[in-house]
Amino acid sequence: DTAVSQTPKYLVTQMGNDKSIKCEQNLGHDTMYWYKQDSKKFLKIMFSYNNKELIINETVPNRFSPKSPDKAHLNLHINSLELGDSAVYFCASSLFPGPNQPQHFGDGTRLSIL
Amino acid sequence: QQPVQSPQAVILREGEDAVINCSSSKALYSVHWYRQKHGEAPVFLMILLKGGEQKGHEKISASFNEKKQQSSLYLTASQLSYSGTYFCGTEIYGNQFYFGTGTSLTVIP
Numbered sequence: 001d002t003a004v005s006q007t008p009k010y011l012v013t014q015m016g017n018d019k020s021i022k023c024e025q026n027l028g029h030d031t032m033y034w035y036k037q038d039s040k041k042f043l044k045i046m047f048s049y050n051n052k053e054l055i056i057n058e059t060v061p062n063r064f065s066p067k068s069p070d071k072a073h074l075n076l077h078i079n080s081l082e083l084g085d086s087a088v089y090f091c092a093s094s095l096f097p098g099p100n101q102p103q104h105f106g107d108g109t110r111l112s113i114l
Numbered sequence: 115q116q117p118v119q120s121p122q123a124v125i126l127r128e129g130e131d132a133v134i135n136c137s138s139s140k141a142l143y144s145v146h147w148y149r150q151k152h153g154e155a156p157v158f159l160m161i162l163l164k165g166g167e168q169k170g171h172e173k174i175s176a177s178f179n180e181k182k183q184q185s186s187l188y189l190t191a192s193q194l195s196y197s198g199t200y201f202c203g204t205e206i207y208g209n210q211f212y213f214g215t216g217t218s219l220t221v222i223p
Contacts, residue, residue, distance in 0.1 A: 035213075041199055042116075043156070043213040056210065090155060099144035099205040100163055105155035 003027050004106035006091050012112045013081060021076045021109045023091030031055075032074040033092040033103065034066060043090070049074055050097050086113045116212050117142075117204050123218040126192045134187040134217045136202030145178055145185040146203035148213075149196075156201060159187075192221045 004025045013019055025032065033056075034046040048056035049068045063079045074091060088108045094101035117138045124132055136145060144163050148156040160169050162178035162185060169176055173190045189196055202214040 033211075041150075041216050041218075043201060043216075045211055045213075048211075100161055102146065102158040102161060103148075103156075103203075104158065107155050 004091055004093055004104050006089075006106040006109050008109060009107065010110050010112075012114065014114050015081055015083060017081050018077070018079045019081060019111075020078070021089055021091075021111075023074045023076070023106060025072055025091075025093040025104070025106075027093055027095075027104060029093040029095050029104075030071055031094045031097045031101070032068065032071070033094075034074065034076050035090040035092060035105075037088040037090060037108070039087070047074075047076075048097065055097055081111075081113050083113050086111055115140075115206060115210070117202055117214040119200075119202060119214040119217045121217060122215070123220075125220045125222060128194060128221055128223055129191050132189045132192060132219060134189075134200050134202075134219070136185045136187070136204070136214050138183050138204055138206070140206055141182045142185075143182075143205040145176070147176055147185075147187050148201045148203060149198045150201065151198040189219070192219075194221050194223065197221045 006023050031050045033048045037043050046060050047066045051071045052068045065077045068074045088110050090108045091106040092103040094103045117136050120135045146161050147159040150156040165180045165182045167178045176187045178185045200217045
């Protein structure tokens with residue numbers, strides 16, 4: 001069974017469109033994250049939710065809106081896609097927030113904007 | 115805020131050793147180490163929490179210096195399977211988590 005699963009794995013779309021990426025974890029974790037990895041492989045945290053509540057909201061354009069319907073799911077909706085949004089988006093989870101919690105990553109969603 | 119890793123890239127022959135460093139200008143609550151193979155997700159290796167701590171994971175070990183501003187990852191007798199990009203991850207304030215700049219490690223036969 002996949003621990004952290006993201007869909008879709010690949011997303012190719014045109015500038016200006018709106019798209020969503022879904023993430024689900026079956027580890028029983030309370031905390032979930034969204035990361036963006038750019039072409040230079042820099043991994044940058046975007047958001048973190050703990051038990052459905054937003055706890056980290058980095059400087060991200062407000063075109064990006066996370067939603068956590070329950071603690072096992074964290075979805076990412078992106079409005080008005082731009083060329084610079086092309087990247088790999090990773091979802092991750094940890095048992096709790098905090099410095100001693102390892103993070104488990106999904107396989108990533110490769111977003112390409114035409 | 116992003117910790118800086120060095121070297122940026124390293125190429126090893128099987129059996130050789132490598133050291134990857136992760137440095138921050140501020141004291142850290144913790145240091146995580148992850149490995150990401152090409153086209154895959156980052157995979158957790160280990161966490162260090164205390165200044166002066168050392169921890170091992172098979173032939174991969176890490177240390178956290180006393181001032182908690184630097185960590186090093188040690189790979190001994192490298193294997194082909196060690197190839198990938200290694201990231202440190204650090205927590206500075208509360209839940210603010212940052213990954214390092216990454217080190218690409220290639221092991222060749």
